[in-house]
Amino acid sequence: xxxxxxxxxxxxxxxxxxxxxxxxxxxxxxxxxxxxxxxxxxxxxxxxxxxxxxxxxxxxxxxxxxxxxxxxxxxxxxxxxxxxxxxxxxxxxxxxxxxxxxxxxxxxxxxxxxxxxxxxxxxxxxxxxxxxxxxxxxxxxxxxxxxxxxxxxxxxxxxxxxxxxxxxxxxxxxxxxxxxxxxxxxxxxxxxxxxxxxxxxxxxxxxxxxxxxxxxxxxxxxxxxxxxxxxxxxxxxxxxxxxxxxxxxxxxxxxxxxxxxxxxxxxxxxxxxxxxxxxxxxxxxxxxxxxxxxxxxxxxxxxxxxxxxxxxxxxxxxxxxxxxxxxxxxxxxxxxxxxxxxxxxxxxxxxxxxxxxxxxxxxxxxxxxxxx
Numbered sequence: 001x002x003x004x005x006x007x008x009x010x011x012x013x014x015x016x017x018x019x020x021x022x023x024x025x026x027x028x029x030x031x032x033x034x035x036x037x038x039x040x041x042x043x044x045x046x047x048x049x050x051x052x053x054x055x056x057x058x059x060x061x062x063x064x065x066x067x068x069x070x071x072x073x074x075x076x077x078x079x080x081x082x083x084x085x086x087x088x089x090x091x092x093x094x095x096x097x098x099x100x101x102x103x104x105x106x107x108x109x110x111x112x113x114x115x116x117x118x119x120x121x122x123x124x125x126x127x128x129x130x131x132x133x134x135x136x137x138x139x140x141x142x143x144x145x146x147x148x149x150x151x152x153x154x155x156x157x158x159x160x161x162x163x164x165x166x167x168x169x170x171x172x173x174x175x176x177x178x179x180x181x182x183x184x185x186x187x188x189x190x191x192x193x194x195x196x197x198x199x200x201x202x203x204x205x206x207x208x209x210x211x212x213x214x215x216x217x218x219x220x221x222x223x224x225x226x227x228x229x230x231x232x233x234x235x236x237x238x239x240x241x242x243x244x245x246x247x248x249x250x251x252x253x254x255x256x257x258x259x260x261x262x263x264x265x266x267x268x269x270x271x272x273x274x275x276x277x278x279x280x281x282x283x284x285x286x287x288x289x290x291x292x293x294x295x296x297x298x299x300x301x302x303x304x305x306x307x308x309x310x311x312x313x314x315x316x317x318x319x320x321x322x323x324x325x326x327x328x329x330x331x332x333x334x335x336x337x338x339x340x341x342x343x344x345x346x347x348x349x350x351x352x353x354x355x356x357x358x359x360x361x362x363x364x365x366x367x368x369x370x371x372x
Contacts, residue, residue: 025320026367032307032321033364034062037287037357040280052276062280065365068358071277078270086260089253096249103242110239113232120221120228127218131211134178134192137171138207144168149203151196152179175202283354291352293345299329302351328363332356 035041040049041062049055054070055063141150144164150172158164158172179188179200192210193200290305303325304310309318329351333341352360 022324023368025317025324026364028317029307029321029324030064030361030364030368031061033361034064036306036308037284037352037361038062038064038280039282039284040067041284045280049276049280052273054273054276054280064281064361067277067280068361071274071281074270074273074277078267078274081263081267081270084263086263087256089256089260092249092253092256096246096253099242099245099249103239103246106235106239106242110232110235113228113235117225117228117232120225124218124221124225127214131214133174135204135207135211137174138192138202138204140168140171141175142203144172149196149201150175151198151201152176152193153198155202281358283357287357288350288353291350293347293349293351295347298345299326299333299351302329306352324364324367328360331363332360 039045043060046055046059046062049062049067050057050059054067056066138150141155141158142148144158145154150158155172155176159169159176161169164172175190175192178190178192180190181188190200190202190210191213192207193202194206194209287306291302294301294305300322301310303322306325307318307321309322314322330341333351
């Protein structure tokens with residue numbers, strides 16, 4: 001709920017004119033103390049705390065209460081997780097490894113069947129290409145010889161006839177190359193030729209017959225391709241499940257590993273925050289000297305030194321801060337001496353030091369929020 005201003009227990013200032021607001025005085029004292037008593041009061045230190053997310057983005061000065069509260073929170077959380085380890089990934093790694101082995105084995109089977117299909121198809125394509133080329137060559141030779149057929153002897157002459165265009169001689173030679181011996185002693189024959197009076201000859205009918213013969217011979221290969229294609233497609237369908245299993249296992253492992261990384265990142269973040277908070281709340285180098293009694297002085301004079309007002313004139317507001325801090329220093333002295341102020345102070349007695357600095361700051365911060 002919103003705190004409203006309550007004019008209870010207001011006191012007049014030393015000039016007798018303005019009412020005194022203890023909360024406002026405590027806030028002024030808190031601001032001055034934060035700016036003087038801690039290493040973290042420097043602008044670069046405040047910026048670092050902002051960058052760490054410890055202080056709000058628009059912060060220009062150290063806020064003791066905010067830093068202290070955050071420090072305690074981070075220390076508690078760090079204490080809870082500092083010995084905690086990330087998830088055990090052993091089983092997940094093993095599961096992923098097994099899934100990958102199955103995936104690799106499945107893919108190897110697919111590649112093997114596909115390799116067989118490719119070899120068969122390559123052979124079929126080779127026969128088809130040869131058939132198509134032979135048909136073109138027979139047509140070219142027929143036109144060059146101006147007759148519908150060509151004996152082996154005709155082709156031999158045509159292949160060596162320099163008067164013929166190169167493409168014709170090449171066509172004749174390719175047709176000659178179709179004659180193959182069945183064995184070391186066997187006669188040479190061509191699948192694209194017919195037997196005639198003067199031996200085998202080639203014409204379009206004989207070429208077509210050879211093509212038909214080859215096509216029939218390829219039926220087994222085509223049937224094998226169909227069977228292997230069915231097998232391959234089934235393996236591919238099964239492979240989807242194996243691939244999915246690898247993806248699932250990898251996702252599960254990634255999740256566990258990320259949890260471990262997040263945990264370590266959180267530990268580091270908390271450790272950095274704690275270090276930053278501790279550094280910010282570390283007393284400034286001159287605090288020990290400023291918090292000690294000077295010869296012939298007392299609590300009030302120490303308060304002047306702590307607020308940088310010794311040897312200077314004081315405004316009414318500053319005077320109220322001095323009196324408030326003086327009382328706090330006296331309260332600390334009472335706490336150290338059984339509830340009573342010591343009868344006298346000695347020069348160099350420490351009234352404000354690292355051991356009671358946070359306690360005094362807590363008291364000042366509490367006074368800024370107390371109802372009047």
